[in-house]
Amino acid sequence: MDLLLTDEQRLLQDSVAKMLAQAGGVKRTRGLRGKDGGFDRAVHERMGQEGWFGLLVSPESGGLGMGLSELGLVLMEAGKVLAPEPIAAATISAYALSHGASNPELAQVSSGIVEGRTLVIPALGLGDGSRGEGIKASTANGGKTRRLDGNCDGVPMAAYCDGYLVAAEGAGGAPLFYVPKAAKGLSIASRPTVDGRPFARLTFENLTAGALVTGPDAGIDLQRRLRDLLLFAQAAELVGVMSAALDITVEYLKTRKQFGKAIGSFQALQHRAVDDFAKIVSARSFLFQVAAQGIDISSSMASALKAHASAEALDVCKSAIQMHGGIGFTEECDIGLYLKRAMWLSVWLGNEAHHRARYAALMG
Amino acid sequence: MFRKDSPIDADFRAEVRGWLEANLPHDLRGKTARPHPPEIMPWYKALSRRGWIAPHWPKEHGGMGATLAQQIIISEELARLSAPHLPVQGVNHLGPILMKYGTPGQKAQHLPKIISGDVIWAQGYSEPGAGSDLASLTTRADDKGDHFVVNGQKIWQTWGHYADWMFMLVRTDAAATPKHAGISFMLVDLKTPGIKARPIMNIADDDEFAQMFLDDVVVPKENLVGPLNGGWKVANDLLAHERLGTSSPQHTMEVLARIERVSTANGKAADPVFRDKLAALRIKVTAQAAMFWHAVDIIATGQPLGPSSSTMKLVATDNLQAATDLLIEAAGAHGADAERLETGSEPTDVTQIFLQSRRATIYGGSSEIQRNVLAKRVLGLPG
Numbered sequence: 237m238d239l240l241l242t243d244e245q246r247l248l249q250d251s252v253a254k255m256l257a258q259a260g261g262v263k264r265t266r267g268l269r270g271k272d273g274g275f276d277r278a279v280h281e282r283m284g285q286e287g288w289f290g291l292l293v294s295p296e297s298g299g300l301g302m303g304l305s306e307l308g309l310v311l312m313e314a315g316k317v318l319a320p321e322p323i324a325a326a327t328i329s330a331y332a333l334s335h336g337a338s339n340p341e342l343a344q345v346s347s348g349i350v351e352g353r354t355l356v357i358p359a360l361g362l363g364d365g366s367r368g369e370g371i372k373a374s375t376a377n378g379g380k381t382r383r384l385d386g387n388c389d390g391v392p393m394a395a396y397c398d399g400y401l402v403a404a405e406g407a408g409g410a411p412l413f414y415v416p417k418a419a420k421g422l423s424i425a426s427r428p429t430v431d432g433r434p435f436a437r438l439t440f441e442n443l444t445a446g447a448l449v450t451g452p453d454a455g456i457d458l459q460r461r462l463r464d465l466l467l468f469a470q471a472a473e474l475v476g477v478m479s480a481a482l483d484i485t486v487e488y489l490k491t492r493k494q495f496g497k498a499i500g501s502f503q504a505l506q507h508r509a510v511d512d513f514a515k516i517v518s519a520r521s522f523l524f525q526v527a528a529q530g531i532d533i534s535s536s537m538a539s540a541l542k543a544h545a546s547a548e549a550l551d552v553c554k555s556a557i558q559m560h561g562g563i564g565f566t567e568e569c570d571i572g573l574y575l576k577r578a579m580w581l582s583v584w585l586g587n588e589a590h591h592r593a594r595y596a597a598l599m600g
Numbered sequence: 601m602f603r604k605d606s607p608i609d610a611d612f613r614a615e616v617r618g619w620l621e622a623n624l625p626h627d628l629r630g631k632t633a634r635p636h637p638p639e640i641m642p643w644y645k646a647l648s649r650r651g652w653i654a655p656h657w658p659k660e661h662g663g664m665g666a667t668l669a670q671q672i673i674i675s676e677e678l679a680r681l682s683a684p685h686l687p688v689q690g691v692n693h694l695g696p697i698l699m700k701y702g703t704p705g706q707k708a709q710h711l712p713k714i715i716s717g718d719v720i721w722a723q724g725y726s727e728p729g730a731g732s733d734l735a736s737l738t739t740r741a742d743d744k745g746d747h748f749v750v751n752g753q754k755i756w757q758t759w760g761h762y763a764d765w766m767f768m769l770v771r772t773d774a775a776a777t778p779k780h781a782g783i784s785f786m787l788v789d790l791k792t793p794g795i796k797a798r799p800i801m802n803i804a805d806d807d808e809f810a811q812m813f814l815d816d817v818v819v820p821k822e823n824l825v826g827p828l829n830g831g832w833k834v835a836n837d838l839l840a841h842e843r844l845g846t847s848s849p850q851h852t853m854e855v856l857a858r859i860e861r862v863s864t865a866n867g868k869a870a871d872p873v874f875r876d877k878l879a880a881l882r883i884k885v886t887a888q889a890a891m892f893w894h895a896v897d898i899i900a901t902g903q904p905l906g907p908s909s910s911t912m913k914l915v916a917t918d919n920l921q922a923a924t925d926l927l928i929e930a931a932g933a934h935g936a937d938a939e940r941l942e943t944g945s946e947p948t949d950v951t952q953i954f955l956q957s958r959r960a961t962i963y964g965g966s967s968e969i970q971r972n973v974l975a976k977r978v979l980g981l982p983g
């Protein structure tokens with residue numbers, strides 16, 4: 237079941253695929269693993285120049301004014317070649333910041349993100365208060381300054397960006413702040429991941445908060461929107477990851493010979509590959525049906541989608557390794573990188589179990 | 601696991617536990633990858649000196665001649681302390697084969713050095729073109745009177761670049777039909793001129809295996825095990841031992857222990873949904889253990905296990921992978937961490953073992969191959 241794409245969407249998809257291939261594809265990702273955040277700021281800037289990060293930003297604010305289907309297409313292509321740049325984070329931060337654009341400081345950050353010069357990563361944590369997590373906002377100086385205290389875990393590439401969109405609580409709501417990386421009172425504890433792109437725990441200690449992206453009243457919606465859009469974005473990347481993992485595997489099944497024939501002629505593997513294919517097709521349909529509902533994405537659907545895409549992508553990637561046999565178990569074979577990326581994406585902002593529980597809670 | 605220890609067994613368990621706690625070095629505990637020879641071999645030798653390196657070997661060959669209950673106890677106690685994986689090609693795979701097929705000279709030369717840990721063995725079966733279809737192997741051994749000359753390539757030899765000796769399958773009759781009727785099993789000293797090993801990194805960045813290049817390698821005739829062109833039966837007998845080792849519940853129990861540590865440290869252990877998943881897995885592993893120790897019992901009576909080793913390997917490896925899936929789930933937001941997690945008294949690795957566990961359904965005959973074997977040989981299905 238091919239996607240029903242407009243000519244414009246097809247053009248976008250092709251241009252993204254072309255740019256990523258020219259940049260060096262999976263080989264480039266392999267070379268960047270574990271070094272300086274595992275991605276390339278220069279390539280990130282090129283993506284900005286291509287307009288990707290302004291996808292969700294209105295044309296009045298300097299963006300393309302497109303929607304989630306287009307974002308899904310871009311991220312699927314990125315997932316297919318394991319592009320390591322934080323495309324989802326940039327696109328969705330730009331969207332969130334464009335809501336605070338009347339503030340000149342934020343307007344500047346926002347256009348920096350869209351152009352790819354500035355890199356802002358959402359720091360949302362799991363949002364469930366687990367293990368004492370959470371950022372408290374409080375006011376000081378008779379209300380003149382706001383302070384942030386607490387911690388936020390699982391922030392990707394935190395040491396290699398310029399600032400964060402921080403989901404806080406308190407001060408009469410759930411505000412979202414822009415905090416530059418250089419802010420006093422912020423410490424970053426990075427840890428390496430199997431994907432070669434670090435996660436970090438941010439600790440805020442008596443930090444003077446930067447600009448408020450939206451006021452306390454509207455804050456709840458934007459925090460939530462930001463989280464749900466990122467969940468959608470991860471699902472899109474996961475769909476790309478699993479579909480490329482299967483494509484690579486199907487190619488291998490056609491070429492590797494055992495018992496005098498291509499291993500793809502064995503029914504056991506044909507059935508396995510077809511099961512994986514069906515998983516991909518249904519996850520992809522799910523993704524684009526959710527996209528079609530528009531930017532006002534429902535939290536329950538976002539969690540359902542993230543849970544589903546994580547589970548299916550991990551399964552498909554494990555199966556892909558199995559169908560490769562011994563070579564699939566080596567470091568030098570790309571198929572392992574797909575499993576590692578699926579692990580990373582499924583973990584960021586909550587794994588399958590986390591989002592099943594969130595979905596169940598939201599459904600009541 | 602199933603029954604209380606008898607008083608004698610309880611004493612034995614206390615003795616094993618006490619000795620392991622006192623003697624298993626702390627930095628060898630909780631390792632996912634097998635530590636390199638300089639780290640692991642002193643421990644191997646310590647176990648050997650204590651007489652516990654080969655519980656399942658008969659006393660006449662330097663083993664412990666342990667009862668089934670004692671073997672279970674040793675394996676449970678090793679799992680309890682997260683003891684590291686030992687090199688097993690000698691003690692679990694080749695040893696039993698030499699006892700059965702070896703000449704008196706071969707037994708005398710090799711068995712004591714397996715027990716002592718003075719010789720590390722590699723398994724030279726697979727080739728670039730012969731994995732699942734092992735019988736199509738092309739590494740040739742040409743008969744030169746009092747010796748063979750071997751040429752070809754092997755791949756995926758676990759610890760091939762660290763091993764001292766390798767047992768291997770070679771083609772000694774190129775014209776044989778079926779193909780497996782022209783294969784012989786022989787032993788080669790890896791210091792022989794003409795052998796090169798290229799280490800290969802695995803998916804968890806461990807230099808686990810090697811590709812072996814053999815160029816005009818001279819192998820004395822007395823290194824042939826079993827009859828000329830009769831290597832296939834020997835090889836398969838050995839693989840059954842390998843599958844038995846892979847089926848040991850010890851591997852999954854070790855992962856269960858990690859799940860416990862991680863979920864206790866981060867509080868997931870209190871989540872009823874998580875507890876239900878863990879209980880379901882524990883029950884499966886208990887059933888697996890029952891099957892495993894049943895098989896060990898059958899072997900102890902001298903009966904062949906036949907294709908049952910394939911059934912066990914399927915169940916065991918499915919459980920192992922289900923356990924590493926649950927371990928990743930338990931780690932939550934840390935389920936992609938490359939480093940070990942802080943979990944109370946000792947840190948716990950979750951992602952390396954998850955990646956490493958991919959192996960279980962590939963080596964020693966993949967799960968697909970085991971299913972093919974069982975469908976035909978046990979269920980008697982046509983085709």
Ligand SMILES: Cc1cc2nc3c(=O)[nH]c(=O)nc-3n(C[C@H](O)[C@H](O)[C@H](O)COP(=O)(O)OP(=O)(O)OC[C@H]3O[C@@H](n4cnc5c(N)ncnc54)[C@H](O)[C@@H]3O)c2cc1C
Binds near residue numbers: 563724755
């Ligand atoms: C960690 C590890 C350690 C190893 N250690 C050793 C060692 O020490 N010594 C050694 O000699 N070898 C070793 N091996 C090699 C191992 O035995 C082979 O990887 C295995 O036999 C599979 O062969 P292959 O890799 O060529 O895969 P292939 O045979 O190419 O298989 C690829 C895929 O095709 C499937 N397939 C193949 N044939 C069929 C069929 N007829 N029906 C259905 N599906 C089929 C397989 O199940 C697999 O999914 C090791 C492998 C691993 C992963």
